[in-house]
Amino acid sequence: MSRLVEPSAIKPSVYFDPESIKNDFPILKRFINGRKLVYLDSAATTQKPQMVIDAIAGYYQLHNANVHRGLHTLADEATSGFENTRRKVAEFIGGVKTEEIIYTSNTTESINLVAFSWGQGNIKAGDRIVATQMEHHANLVPWIALAKRTGAELEYIPIDNDGYLDLGNIDKIITPNTRLVAVTHVSNVLGTINPVEELIRLAHDRGALALIDGAQGMPHMPVDVRALDADFYAFSAHKMLGPTGIGFLYGKQNILETMEPYNYGGEMINEVRYNYADWAELPYKFEAGTPDIGGAIGFAPALNYLNKLGMEAVRHHEIELTAYALERLAEFESIKIFGPLNSTKRGGAVSFYDRDIHPHDMAQFLDSRGIAIRAGHHCAMPLTKLLGVPATARASFYIYNTKDDVDTLVEALKEMRRYFKYD
Amino acid sequence: MTDSLNDLYRDIIMDHFRYPRGQKHLDKVDIKTEGKNPTCGDELELELKIDHDIVEDVSVGCKGCAISIASGSILSELVKGKDLQEVKKIARHVKGMLKGENMSDNFNLGDLEALKGVKDFPVRIKCALLSWTALIDGIDAWEHKEKAKVSSTE
Numbered sequence: 001m002s003r004l005v006e007p008s009a010i011k012p013s014v015y016f017d018p019e020s021i022k023n024d025f026p027i028l029k030r031f032i033n034g035r036k037l038v039y040l041d042s043a044a045t046t047q048k049p050q051m052v053i054d055a056i057a058g059y060y061q062l063h064n065a066n067v068h069r070g071l072h073t074l075a076d077e078a079t080s081g082f083e084n085t086r087r088k089v090a091e092f093i094g095g096v097k098t099e100e101i102i103y104t105s106n107t108t109e110s111i112n113l114v115a116f117s118w119g120q121g122n123i124k125a126g127d128r129i130v131a132t133q134m135e136h137h138a139n140l141v142p143w144i145a146l147a148k149r150t151g152a153e154l155e156y157i158p159i160d161n162d163g164y165l166d167l168g169n170i171d172k173i174i175t176p177n178t179r180l181v182a183v184t185h186v187s188n189v190l191g192t193i194n195p196v197e198e199l200i201r202l203a204h205d206r207g208a209l210a211l212i213d214g215a216q217g218m219p220h221m222p223v224d225v226r227a228l229d230a231d232f233y234a235f236s237a238h239k240m241l242g243p244t245g246i247g248f249l250y251g252k253q254n255i256l257e258t259m260e261p262y263n264y265g266g267e268m269i270n271e272v273r274y275n276y277a278d279w280a281e282l283p284y285k286f287e288a289g290t291p292d293i294g295g296a297i298g299f300a301p302a303l304n305y306l307n308k309l310g311m312e313a314v315r316h317h318e319i320e321l322t323a324y325a326l327e328r329l330a331e332f333e334s335i336k337i338f339g340p341l342n343s344t345k346r347g348g349a350v351s352f353y354d355r356d357i358h359p360h361d362m363a364q365f366l367d368s369r370g371i372a373i374r375a376g377h378h379c380a381m382p383l384t385k386l387l388g389v390p391a392t393a394r395a396s397f398y399i400y401n402t403k404d405d406v407d408t409l410v411e412a413l414k415e416m417r418r419y420f421k422y423d
Numbered sequence: 424m425t426d427s428l429n430d431l432y433r434d435i436i437m438d439h440f441r442y443p444r445g446q447k448h449l450d451k452v453d454i455k456t457e458g459k460n461p462t463c464g465d466e467l468e469l470e471l472k473i474d475h476d477i478v479e480d481v482s483v484g485c486k487g488c489a490i491s492i493a494s495g496s497i498l499s500e501l502v503k504g505k506d507l508q509e510v511k512k513i514a515r516h517v518k519g520m521l522k523g524e525n526m527s528d529n530f531n532l533g534d535l536e537a538l539k540g541v542k543d544f545p546v547r548i549k550c551a552l553l554s555w556t557a558l559i560d561g562i563d564a565w566e567h568k569e570k571a572k573v574s575s576t577e
Contacts, residue, residue, distance in 0.1 A: 357489075358487060361488050364431065377462070421437070421441065
């Protein structure tokens with residue numbers, strides 16, 4: 001049932017000690033059902049280090065005020081903290097302009113912003129939008145809805161049996177009437193790292209724009225959106241040590257300038273009369289209403305934390321841990337692993353299926369052993385169907401996970417099979 | 424810690440999961456319904472053979488977790504030979520029980536008693552409900568059609 005794990009081409013070295021990193025995360029000291037928590041659900045959301053928690057609390061304790069309005073000290077402090085994070089993000093993703101960084105609530109909202117604001121003005125009947133078969137609903141449903149509104153057609157780049165995109169017929173998929181190619185950087189189910197640079201180039205060759213869903217990409221590897229030449233890149237703070245409720249859309253300035261606002265209200269305006277309004281400059285044009293200021297301020301120490309570790313090291317740790325997990329899961333004759341088996345070509349979200357035990361029963365059993373995994377369709381229903389299973393189990397790793405965590409998972413899976421009387 | 428797990432996966436549940444009853448398709452089908460929990464990926468096919476409002480035979484084909492399979496298996500044993508009105512009453516009772524409502528009616532639930540543990544695992548309740556909801560929907564639809572047929576012949 002299980003295939004052999006390809007030996008990884010790179011022998012990664014450990015640049016940091018995940019065991020000591022665990023100490024910065026108070027939640028990882030918790031006991032769940034009598035066992036020390038083993039958190040293997042970071043693809044859903046990562047845990048937060050103490051400094052992030054402190055920054056959020058500190059903002060509300062000392063600096064709470066609304067941003068960009070009010071001429072008092074607190075308002076100044078809140079505004080400068082809020083804008084400080086924007087600058088850090090602009091730097092983190094490759095040194096872009098702060099005008100190109102738009103605060104949203106999450107990756108989903110970032111993509112919806114593009115689908116509504118850019119989509120409405122640029123997509124018409126007969127145009128084509130290209131996505132892939134491995135998209136998360138966040139990079140799928142907004143395009144289904146846009147196609148429905150406009151009469152555009154949707155086409156998908158297929159995946160092969162190993163979980164890679166099959167670019168064999170790409171010329172027939174990214175056609176001259178294609179206006180947008182929307183691709184996930186890293187699959188949240190298969191773990192596949194997609195050749196986004198190549199896809200962006202192919203899109204541009206056909207005169208289309210490219211949007212990258214970076215929810216599982218940005219947190220896990222060095223990303224330079226300018227080197228990629230992405231037109232849009234969407235990601236969330238909560239999947240990279242930051243708080244929930246904060247996400248970002250990077251967009252090229254010249255494109256963002258042509259787009260109409262997505263939400264209307266306070267903050268995003270320049271001048272308003274009773275029968276007239278015009279819009280603020282970038283990036284505020286897209287930021288109507290009071291944002292999640294505490295969340296934004298809480299994200300700065302998360303970025304500091306990742307910068308200190310270095311994203312190269314974060315990626316190397318993930319390669320090493322994923323290789324180990326793939327190797328150990330392959331010990332189970334009953335378990336099928338989905339996605340690439342070469343850890344240098346994939347991220348740390350590992351989906352698998354035990355032919356005898358439904359993923360929900362598996363997750364329930366593992367929870368009783370203090371292990372948190374995800375079970376279900378992972379917001380990728382069409383993909384799960386394509387894989388031919390009702391649901392999958394997914395273990396996903398981040399900087400605080402260790403080989404011991406993988407061993408704990410594997411031992412618990414063995415115990416699970418005995419519990420359900422299969423071994 | 425394993426105690427609460429054993430409360431969910433009681434021996435009777437495990438037995439119904441490993442050896443589900445009422446699996447084979449019926450030769451004559453009067454009521455056929457499908458149940459789905461799209462978020463779990465669980466799928467269920469329920470067939471009933473009815474004779475004079477009595478459930479003559481039943482088949483439950485379920486692709487899902489241990490709880491949904493066991494619940495369907497128990498259903499197949501419990502409703503066989505019973506009158507449709509009684510079946511509906513049992514199904515409503517089960518739904519109430521799983522939702523943690525105080526049920527005043529007094530049923531001998533048999534193996535169904537073992538499903539009681541599910542109510543302490545909120546995310547699993549819908550697994551246990553799948554077959555029972557399909558059963559109620561199936562009977563309702565059938566009765567509707569029956570009535571429609573009757574009224575059209577008048």
